[in-house]
Amino acid sequence: MRPNIVYLHAHDAGRFCEPYGYAVRTPALMALAREGVLFRKAYCAAPTCSPSRAALLSGQHPHQIGMFGLTNQGWKFDDYHKHLVRQLADAGYHTALAGCQHEVDRSDLSPLGYVELLDEKQTGEFYQHSITHAEEFISRAATGGLGDAPFFLSVGIDEPHRNNIARPDLGIGGESALFSKTRFYDPERLDARYTAPLPHLPDLPEIRRDVESLRVGAEAMDEYMGRVIRAIDEHGLAENTLIIATTDHGIEFAGGKKTLTDLGTGVFLIVRGPGGFVGGKVVEEIIPQFDLYPTLLELSGQEVPEWVEGKSLINVVNDEADGSPLHDYVFTEQTYHGVLEPMRAARSERYKLVLRTRTPAPIMRPDGPTTPLLEQIGWFERSDATAEFYDLYLDPQEACNRIDDPELAGPVAAHREALDEWMKRTNDPFVTGSFPEPSPRA
Numbered sequence: 001m002r003p004n005i006v007y008l009h010a011h012d013a014g015r016f017c018e019p020y021g022y023a024v025r026t027p028a029l030m031a032l033a034r035e036g037v038l039f040r041k042a043y044c045a046a047p048t049c050s051p052s053r054a055a056l057l058s059g060q061h062p063h064q065i066g067m068f069g070l071t072n073q074g075w076k077f078d079d080y081h082k083h084l085v086r087q088l089a090d091a092g093y094h095t096a097l098a099g100c101q102h103e104v105d106r107s108d109l110s111p112l113g114y115v116e117l118l119d120e121k122q123t124g125e126f127y128q129h130s131i132t133h134a135e136e137f138i139s140r141a142a143t144g145g146l147g148d149a150p151f152f153l154s155v156g157i158d159e160p161h162r163n164n165i166a167r168p169d170l171g172i173g174g175e176s177a178l179f180s181k182t183r184f185y186d187p188e189r190l191d192a193r194y195t196a197p198l199p200h201l202p203d204l205p206e207i208r209r210d211v212e213s214l215r216v217g218a219e220a221m222d223e224y225m226g227r228v229i230r231a232i233d234e235h236g237l238a239e240n241t242l243i244i245a246t247t248d249h250g251i252e253f254a255g256g257k258k259t260l261t262d263l264g265t266g267v268f269l270i271v272r273g274p275g276g277f278v279g280g281k282v283v284e285e286i287i288p289q290f291d292l293y294p295t296l297l298e299l300s301g302q303e304v305p306e307w308v309e310g311k312s313l314i315n316v317v318n319d320e321a322d323g324s325p326l327h328d329y330v331f332t333e334q335t336y337h338g339v340l341e342p343m344r345a346a347r348s349e350r351y352k353l354v355l356r357t358r359t360p361a362p363i364m365r366p367d368g369p370t371t372p373l374l375e376q377i378g379w380f381e382r383s384d385a386t387a388e389f390y391d392l393y394l395d396p397q398e399a400c401n402r403i404d405d406p407e408l409a410g411p412v413a414a415h416r417e418a419l420d421e422w423m424k425r426t427n428d429p430f431v432t433g434s435f436p437e438p439s440p441r442a
């Protein structure tokens with residue numbers, strides 16, 4: 001029996017949730033982890049919205065499908081038939097979207113091929129009532145409203161993305177100090193006296209307050225996801241429904257989103273349901289997030305196309321692997337996020353190699369109220385090299401570039417060879433340094 005699939009995806013959450021040890025209350029995700037499988041070292045393909053989601057939903061790297069930047073700057077799939085929704089629809093799944101998506105421009109969602117767009121505006125934006133629509137869809141599915149077809153439900157949640165959308169009907173402006181687009185709160189009234197700063201940033205009141213604001217957004221995210229999970233459980237669909245809870249990329253702080261650090265590309269990934277995703281298991285090995293694509297095709301009884309880069313996780317979660325890691329390297333990339341700042345990285349279990357085409361860097365700055373403070377103290381004046389190499393066991397903050405350290409010559413050479421081979425095999429324009437330019441929106 002083919003499983004239903006519920007894809008819960010947050011925005012800019014990284015691993016900032018309770019199952020990964022952060023001091024934030026996310027009980028729904030904690031319960032899901034205890035019942036399912038948690039991947040401790042899952043990585044997105046890119047640290048920005050559209051490229052990362054496009055990779056997850058195609059099983060390919062962003063540059064392979066033409067998604068070099070955001071859809072609102074004209075970037076799009078080279079072939080939308082690769083999109084998971086179309087693959088599942090072709091296999092007889094009833095597909096539905098509630099909330100946000102970032103694989104097409106919001107002016108026209110038709111290339112995605114959803115059978116149903118559950119929100120009234122049908123623009124792929126998230127509102128609080130998007131969760132109500134998801135709950136109603138689950139109720140309809142449980143009572144036979146979809147017939148005999150299995151369903152795929154995508155629930156896109158904006159939290160904890162920094163707010164950039166004014167919603168006067170909710171009393172919300174466009175304050176980047178808010179990590180919620182659907183709830184108003186006053187960041188200045190948060191008590192951050194006892195909040196821990198992020199380990200790589202200075203312990204200053206402004207930064208602690210920003211972290212406390214992130215906590216509010218993460219808790220809202222968890223509440224929204226929890227409502228969908230509870231609907232599945234209470235309607236008796238848990239046994240045959242695979243729930244995926246994840247995010248697109250890292251948190252919007254300096255050194256996170258828009259960079260190839262682990263803080264920028266590390267994501268939470270928790271899966272519960274058929275196929276062995278049960279029992280409170282924890283997978284320790286490095287996993288690219290787009291391994292979900294072939295996993296879902298396998299569970300839905302479909303053949304995995306040859307062009308898919310990801311690998312199914314079924315053997316890993318069922319302890320049926322041959323003992324070797326599923327991946328020796330996870331490759332990540334950044335090209336555009338408004339401006340052009342090309343970077344590529346190869347991460348193994350212990351080391352990471354990062355290549356850039358230009359310095360000084362970073363060019364891309366995080367949104368938020370602490371950026372001017374960090375500019376004032378010189379955070380962005382540090383010159384990054386065109387090649388960086390980090391020992392992640394001894395330097396998990398990626399602060400000490402050891403690219404020229406003779407003691408690491410062997411690992412550096414191995415990572416360079418792996419990254420070069422990957423870029424050439426996948427026709428990455430990073431090799432030539434000549435990148436396509438964004439197309440203007442129609």
